[in-house]
Amino acid sequence: MTETNITILRTILKHRLLTVEQIQQQCLPCTDGKSLQGRLEYTRHLLRVLYEHKYVRRRTLIQSGLGRSPLVFACTWKGAQAVAAHDDCQLQEVGWDPNDRVITWSNENLHHLVAENEVYFTFQAACAQSDVTLQLWKSDRTLLKEHKGHKVNYVGPHGGMYQKVLIPDGYYIFARPMTINGRTGKVLDRITVEVDMGTQTLKQRQQMIRHPQRTWEHKVNAYMAYFQSGGVYAQLYGSTAGRVLTITTSEERLRNMVQVTESVGGNERFWFCTFDDFTPEQVLAAPIYAVAGQEEQRYHLFQHLRQ
Known part of the structure; x- marks a missing residue:
């Protein structure tokens, strides 16, 4: 588990539910001349890997009218456990709530x-x-x-x-x-x-x-x-x-x-x-x-x- 992945999971836990764009802005901001599109693609790649390994859940946020419906991400128990282990603390200290059903x-x-x-x-x-x-x-x-x-x-x-x-x-x-x-x-x-x-x-x-x-x-x-x-x-x-x-x-x-x-x-x-x-x-x-x-x-x- 890389530091970037931990940062992503920690940020999602703090805010409960985030879009790809919000995660990119908070965890992988554009610096040193890096392009926004490149940063977004890299963020999507990291989230895809975290999803495949069950560290996050995702859902499509339906938009009214035209335009692409974005994905939103919430942390799983496994994701919260990874952050707690990294920070050497209890699950509740990283913002994990087992009763939070935000993704539903x-x-x-x-x-x-x-x-x-x-x-x-x-x-x-x-x-x-x-x-x-x-x-x-x-x-x-x-x-x-x-x-x-x-x-x-x-x-x-x-x-x-x-x-x-x-x-x-x-x-x-x-x-x-x-x-x-x-x-x-x-x-x-x-x-x-x-x-x-x-x-x-x-x-x-x-x-x-x-x-x-x-x-x-x-x-x-x-x-x-x-x-x-x-x-x-x-x-x-x-x-x-x-x-x-x-x-x-x-x-x-x-x-x-x-x-x-x-x-x-x-x-x-x-x-x-x-x-x-x-x-x-x-x-x-x-x-x-x-x-x-x-x-x-x-x-x-x-x-x-x-x-």
Whole structure:
């Protein structure tokens, strides 16, 4: 087992499920003038060997419309065991979960997880190009464990009391250097991430909708209660500072989400951008973010409003 193969397996374990392109970018980046196509072919070769020897499982991720449907890869027990043996540690220490059935998920959920990982990789790459440090990242799997039992009580957008355990798609803390009156320190920015693939119902349009708590307007109300002083967020993170950043599929979808957010009282706590704009070159440096309650203006990520 080569070091490169171990690195690939370790990276898949950390993120649960990755595409060939994501694995290549993280484990075999293009350096020293090597061509991207050559790197991708070599990555495919290594993954083919790992699959044939049962270190990974794979599945075709069905794409809508034209284009090649990519393969996604998850680690097997044998793959996790190889990493644990290499690192001289226990299986759970390398991220192995015997109950994780991610490779059997629906196509929709697989797309969502791939997008969650892409958000992390984009932030990671952007920080590498700047003086901003990604101080903390928690995946949805980590948040699922940590938020378990922490129910948010809130009033629904059409009345009635509800309870909800909020499981964001990611939680990030960024540290930025700042000098004030000759003294240099760091400013922390806390960002809760929601990945929207365009499938969630935004607004309850009939009185007896079957699962109203699954709508976006309900989630906004739940988040407003979540961030209240003394609420669940403060209990978990010791702060009420932070924003909810939603990355979504199109400008039209973004505008609709902003409108629904504002209609139930959501304010500048809620930020939005599209996947097209969410690139390493722009996420930290360009005004690509729409903010609820701020009309048509776009903002930089670290451009603070009231919080």
